[in-house]
Structures are given as C-alpha cells and as structure tokens.
Amino acid sequence: MAKDDLNISSLLSTCREIGMRKTKALVSTLRVLVSTEQPVTLQQIAESPDFDISCDPATVYRLVTKLVENRVVRRIGFHSRAAHYCLRARYHQDYLICRGCGSVEVLEIACPVEHLEAQIAKDSGFADLEHELEFYGRCTACN
Amino acid sequence: MAKDDLNISSLLSTCREIGMRKTKALVSTLRVLVSTEQPVTLQQIAESPDFDISCDPATVYRLVTKLVENRVVRRIGFHSRAAHYCLRARYHQDYLICRGCGSVEVLEIACPVEHLEAQIAKDSGFADLEHELEFYGRCTACN
DNA sequence: GTAATTGCAAATCATTTGCTTCGTA
C-alpha cells in the first residue's frame, strides 16, 4: 500500500478484495479517513462533516475493526480513553501531543528508529514489526 | 528522581512531600511497583502477591492517579484496554509487544530518540517533554 | 480533632456482542 492509495476509489477496490461491500457507511468512513490529516476516534469519524449519513456507532466500530484486521487502517493508542485510527496508506507518522489540551501534532521528521526497527526484527524474530512513537509534553498555550 | 528512589522508604518520603498519608494500600501499591520489572495495570497491582491487603479498585485507582499527577508514576498507553503504570524512578524503557499473546518485553537498548527529543523540545516550546516508543509485532511463538 | 482515605455503590464511556432486518453483489 502506497501513497496513491490515499483516494477513495483505490481504497474501495482494496476493500472489495477483502470481501467488503460498498455501502454508504463504508464510503463515508473512508472519506473521513482520507480527508483528515490526524488520527481520529470512532466517534470523530461518525461526527465528521465528511460522514454524510447517520449511522449506529456499532456499524462504524465493525467497519473500522475490519479495516484494521486487514491492515488498511492502523490503530494508535495515544493516552486518551478512545483509540485513534488512521490510514496505513499515509506515510508513517510520529506525534507530538499536549498533555494539557490534548492537541495532536503530526511531526514532520524523518522517522528516527527505522534502522533500529530492522535490528530488533532480526534479533527478536518478530514478524510484521511496526512501531509507535509519541512525544508528550505541555504546549506553550498550556504553559 | 533517580535510580536510588527505587525503594519503598525513599518513595514514601516523596509521597509524604506530596501530602499523601502512609496507608497500607499506599505501601502495598509502592511495593508492587518497585518489585515488578514490567508496567502493570491497576488490576494487576491489586492482584499481585506483593499487594498484601484486600482493597477496593477505586482505592488503587485514586492512589495511582495521584502518583501519576505528582510524577512519581508514569502512565503508559499500550494497546490493551487497561492502562499500564510504572515508576518514573526506573530508567526510561522502550518496549517490544506481541500483538498475538500480548507479551511485553522491555528493550535493553540505548534510547534512540534522546537527541531528537531535545530538538523537538527546543523547536516546539513544549515543556516536560517525554516520549513513548513501542514496537509491535508477532513473536515467534505466535508465528 | 481534622483532613485525607476507604469502601461501596452508582454513573460514565468506549467498546463489544447478539440478533433480526436490510441491501449489495
């Protein structure tokens, strides 16, 4: 999956391969994920202006869960109660998060642990190794 | 806070400065945190053999929350539903986590983003900057 | 004695699951 999968039609064909049907809820979910720069929660997906139908939270949950299982979407922990999600098609992102206001900033940096990750994969024998790197602090506004 | 705070009496004096009273639940909580190598959940704290009284989950919750607020304990996200906690007195740790069995391994490596963190702190103006780095994959046992 | 702590119970909140009905392929 590469950057050119950052459009809905290409994502939809991936979904078709997974065996998902093209429903309004799926298209809306993908639209939100494509249009948003930052990771979003399930609730944020359903409430986004890009999500132009109303649907049950359970539906969004099941859609996103299936997308995660099929590696179309990445689940990110963060520290908030709700999990965040973003498209794998995006280049890997590291984050800078404010403990005060909860703002999330995507760091525009070359990922610093690529080489280390390869080393760890070799040493540990782990498969499908990925990492999550977040910086936490207090932004200037939160003093 | 340094490595020599990895004992209960020293932690207790820190707690006294915070204004916490020396109760059985506090001592037990600290004992679990000192003795365990890996981050633990609230439930794991209360169920640990080192936690030698029985007490309400709300009590552990309030104790640990206060310890987190006063930077004695660090809260770690991970991907499990429950949050994990560890003493800040421990040297910074990075983790290798199996998506299959959920095992958590503490990585014995020099932290690779120290320098980057200083740079980000300078650029962003964030205070109290810290980071969390986790590698996720599937261990050999989970194939 | 007084303020911090506990225990207990109830409220939240984000999932997660069961089941029946709906709609896409």
Next chain:
DNA sequence: TACGAAGCAAATGATTTGCAATTAC
C-alpha cells in the same frame, strides 16, 4: 437469492465520581 452489513439493544470492562464511615498525623 444469499450472505455480508446495519440497526437496536443489551453486556462488558475499565475507569470515575459521590458520599458516608474511617484513620493517619
């Protein structure tokens, strides 16, 4: 038409909060 998807409601599970009874200092 058949099978995945959606709606609705109920079950979980981990916090989180209110309040009265305790207890440490």
